Amino acid sequence: MNIRTLKSLHPTSGPTPLTATQMISLHLYINRPHGSEDSLDSHYGPYISTLPREFDSHPLTWIVQSKRGMETGGVPLLKYLPSSVYASLVKLHDRFYQDWDAVRVYLQTANSYISSKYDAYLDHNDVSTSNYLWAWLNVNTRCIYYRLKASREDPDNLTLCPILDFANHTPNGLHSMIPAPSEADIWDAAPVKPTGFGFLSPADASVQEGEEIFLAYGAHPSRTLFIEYGFVNKLLSNVEITDxxxxxxxxxxxxxxxxxxxxxxxxxxxxxxxxxxxxxxxxxxxxxxxxxxxxxxxxxxxxxxxxxxxxxxxxxxxxxxxxxxxxxxxxxxxxxxxxxxxxxxxxxxxxxxxxxxxxxxxxxxxxxxxxxxxxxxxxxxxxxxxxxxxxxxxxxxxxxxxxxx
Incomplete structure (x- = not known):
């Protein structure tokens, strides 16, 4: 699920164009499952139905709720955050609302341009914001890099990928695999056509039958992991932090x-x-x-x-x-x-x-x-x-x- 596979479902000519994050979030937003039911989306319903049903434990949820005057869930924990972490969380909050505002403009424009199919999703109320927050966090925490654009640095080079989405992640190289570069990456050229994912196994370790293979997400400070993904790397009690x-x-x-x-x-x-x-x-x-x-x-x-x-x-x-x-x-x-x-x-x-x-x-x-x-x-x-x-x-x-x- 990416900006290329979704462009036929959401018009890109006429209405305000969306970034990859905004478009994928839009599709999840309008196809969010109700309660424990499956998503009714005829295109990606089975996959959407496997995604997390809520993000109550994510700090972005707390700050969005706090701005609406709520004191439930993790909102009281905001006061315990280090200043630098809270400042980063505010930046994430601002990024979320920039995307939400862009999607709402898109919905209004597209609704008048092509049809009324987005009518039910135009409200800017707490429920709509909560539903879009769910969609946006799925994108922000689960998308992986995938070369789609001419430039390697283009922010639209990302995708949600079924099956691969089930892979557990690790910060180190133990039993971890990394995505192999595509021809577009090797030659630093625009992708000619979509390619599948290839992965490289660790060069310095053997993997035995029954052992789990992880995706390595690389080195990130705890502040980044906490703000972007809602966790930090687990430490044993009273262990000195050396990194x-x-x-x-x-x-x-x-x-x-x-x-x-x-x-x-x-x-x-x-x-x-x-x-x-x-x-x-x-x-x-x-x-x-x-x-x-x-x-x-x-x-x-x-x-x-x-x-x-x-x-x-x-x-x-x-x-x-x-x-x-x-x-x-x-x-x-x-x-x-x-x-x-x-x-x-x-x-x-x-x-x-x-x-x-x-x-x-x-x-x-x-x-x-x-x-x-x-x-x-x-x-x-x-x-x-x-x-x-x-x-x-x-x-x-x-x-x-x-x-x-």
């Missing part, structure tokens, strides 16, 4: 803007393309701030030490980002690293306090019943905080040790 990342946008943004030079620093960083996307990284081999974060902290410390907000004063910083010099000065290096330690301490303190709060308040979400997944999601949120704590502590340790970044 992860923390988005420190909120902490660094406040640090910069709370200073009298904040507006000037922000304008310079925006002009040079370095505002935002500030990350702390941690792996088994290393722990460090991103280059973008180092660059922002260097500028902030330079302006603070010079007590001046003038473009001539930032020339040493400009020389660094241009590759003309390695650093601004020894003093600037000491200053931004001290600031980095402060940032890490802020994250560690916040993470530990949040973990303590979850420990004391999370028990109420451990009951069984229709919302039995709440205890599982509480543990996922704990994992998000443990990752922030571990990554920040590792970066702080390396900074205090005097390691070069």
């Amino acid at each position: 992860g990342e923390v988005d420190v946008q909120d902490v660094v943004e406040s640090l910069i803007l709370d200073h009298k030079s904040g507006v000037f620093v922000k304008s310079v960083l925006q002009d040079k393309g370095y505002w935002g996307d500030w990350i702390l990284y941690c792996s088994a081999e290393s722990a460090q701030p991103s280059w973008r974060l180092i660059t922002a902290l260097r500028l902030h410390c330079l302006i603070v030490s010079n007590h001046t907000m003038h473009h001539n004063a930032i020339q040493p910083w400009c020389d660094v980002i241009a590759g003309k010099r390695e650093m601004i000065s020894d003093g600037n290096e000491l200053a931004w690293k001290e600031l980095l330690i402060t940032i890490c301490d802020t994250i560690i303190t916040k993470a530990q306090a949040s973990l303590d709060t979850l420990e004391s308040e999370g028990a109420e979400y451990g009951h069984s019943g229709s919302d039995g997944w709440l205890a599982w999601m509480c543990e996922n949120i704990r994992t998000l905080w443990r990752e922030e704590l571990s990554v920040a502590a590792a970066v702080k340790e390396r900074t205090l040790r005097g390691d070069d970044f």
